[in-house]
Amino acid sequence: MFVNSTKIMLKKAALTFIILLSQFICLAQTEDSIAIKKISDEVMSNGQAYENLRFLCKKIGPRLSGSPKAQKAVEATARMLKEAGADTVYLQPCMVPHWVRGEKEKGFIQIANQEKYSLHLCALGNSNGTGKKGISAGVIEVRSFTELEQLGTVIIKGKIVFLNFAMNPTYINTFRAYGESGISRWAGASKAASYGAIGLMVRSLASNTDDFPHTGVMAYNDSFPKIPAVAISTNDAEWLSKQLKLKLPLKASFTNTSKMLTDTISYNVVGEIRGSEFPQQIITVGGHLDSWDLAEGAQDDGAGCIQSIEVLRALKATGVKPKRTIRAVMFMNEENGGRGGEKYVELSEKNKEQHVFALESDEGGFTPRGFGLDMNEAQINKVLQWKNLFYPYGVYDLAAGGSGSDVGPLKKVGAALAGLKPDGQRYFDVHHASSDVFENVSKRELNLGALSMAALIYLVDKYGL
Numbered sequence: 001m002f003v004n005s006t007k008i009m010l011k012k013a014a015l016t017f018i019i020l021l022s023q024f025i026c027l028a029q030t031e032d033s034i035a036i037k038k039i040s041d042e043v044m045s046n047g048q049a050y051e052n053l054r055f056l057c058k059k060i061g062p063r064l065s066g067s068p069k070a071q072k073a074v075e076a077t078a079r080m081l082k083e084a085g086a087d088t089v090y091l092q093p094c095m096v097p098h099w100v101r102g103e104k105e106k107g108f109i110q111i112a113n114q115e116k117y118s119l120h121l122c123a124l125g126n127s128n129g130t131g132k133k134g135i136s137a138g139v140i141e142v143r144s145f146t147e148l149e150q151l152g153t154v155i156i157k158g159k160i161v162f163l164n165f166a167m168n169p170t171y172i173n174t175f176r177a178y179g180e181s182g183i184s185r186w187a188g189a190s191k192a193a194s195y196g197a198i199g200l201m202v203r204s205l206a207s208n209t210d211d212f213p214h215t216g217v218m219a220y221n222d223s224f225p226k227i228p229a230v231a232i233s234t235n236d237a238e239w240l241s242k243q244l245k246l247k248l249p250l251k252a253s254f255t256n257t258s259k260m261l262t263d264t265i266s267y268n269v270v271g272e273i274r275g276s277e278f279p280q281q282i283i284t285v286g287g288h289l290d291s292w293d294l295a296e297g298a299q300d301d302g303a304g305c306i307q308s309i310e311v312l313r314a315l316k317a318t319g320v321k322p323k324r325t326i327r328a329v330m331f332m333n334e335e336n337g338g339r340g341g342e343k344y345v346e347l348s349e350k351n352k353e354q355h356v357f358a359l360e361s362d363e364g365g366f367t368p369r370g371f372g373l374d375m376n377e378a379q380i381n382k383v384l385q386w387k388n389l390f391y392p393y394g395v396y397d398l399a400a401g402g403s404g405s406d407v408g409p410l411k412k413v414g415a416a417l418a419g420l421k422p423d424g425q426r427y428f429d430v431h432h433a434s435s436d437v438f439e440n441v442s443k444r445e446l447n448l449g450a451l452s453m454a455a456l457i458y459l460v461d462k463y464g465l
Helices: 002-046 049-060 068-084 145-156 174-193 234-245 298-317 339-350 377-384 387-393 408-413 443-463
Strands: 088-100 106-111 121-123 135-142 160-163 199-203 229-232 250-255 259-273 278-288 324-331 354-360 368-374 397-400 416-422
Touching: 002 298, 002 387, 002 443, 049 068, 049 298, 049 443, 068 088, 068 259, 068 298, 068 324, 088 339, 106 234, 135 145, 135 199, 135 234, 145 160, 145 174, 160 174, 160 234, 160 250, 174 199, 174 229, 199 250, 229 234, 259 298, 259 339, 278 298, 278 443, 298 324, 298 443, 324 339, 324 443, 339 408, 354 408, 354 443, 368 377, 368 443, 377 397, 387 443, 408 416, 416 443
Parallel strands: 135 160, 160 199, 199 229, 278 324, 278 354, 354 416, 368 397
Antiparallel strands: 088 259, 106 250, 121 229, 135 250, 259 324, 368 416
């Protein structure tokens, strides 16, 4: 009887504890829900992200690393961080590659005695140029590196290789398709050169067909000739592939005068709100300030930078006094070198900083759907406890995934990482193309991303990971 009574008492005590714990969690979530709603109202009603992005795109424009406009962007975002209420704003010097495109590229296809077909094309980032005379040769189409290898030197030597690696339309996740096809742009020139090709044309990494060529970084293997490489639009790629199947005499010609100059100095831009309880613990939120030179870099990645500045502004405006130090970082040189992210972690190690969390926005300013969580299982489970707080804002996909190339190096110093995951269906329409302009950004979508980022930063700061 005594044993049974003891068991009953223990069960009642356990039940009471569970009820009290549930009530505590509900109370905490109610308080957090109110705080996040306040942040949301501030961003959606008084947000400065859209006007800041307008300035970055329309008053400055393309911001390729090493260019005068990149320096203007450094100065402008430092000002924006001060206006947002950052306690401290400073610059981190870093040496960056200085590639220049040169004169506008030209190219065409000549089929037998037909009129020339002008190509929509652009040089790939970091590519060598052809010189002003250009190059001209027969074209060999391949759809994989395996096919390139099978054709070999006998077929490829002296030709221009056309790598027609289309992004897989069956992948609903467009970034998966981009990652799979991206090897053609990154390594295609050296692969083709290893079999004697004199030039490379790649199908633009775009998810739809249009007339906009998409640039992007490529790299050379020093073991092979560094042949010039260009991207052609998806419409041109479809047309060219059809023409090659007709087996008529066909030659491609293109000219680009791009070249790599000596490395030059640039800067990461850092603004921070100092923590009130644990200032030595650092939470980073950021995007990359550089962009390709074809357009304004509105989605890639002006949006991510401006959203990060808005996170600081919104926290300040709503009276949040963070426990930990919150940093907004505009990373330099993500597009063709990654030097800014490397410098940030290098200085972090040198200064023995304690980085607990880093969030990056580098997938565009479209409607947010979730966050990719690059952290251990216990930390993921903690974030999942907050999922109900995000549902009212249309954010539901909280799961293990990638973060961002700029914050990625912080993983080696122990930081948990995350990346904002907007709806990606339209991103690769404009990515690295001349269509990546301010007019293609929705103010409302941009603000929704910023408030979602601010909400996650608020929760990580309050509860830790």
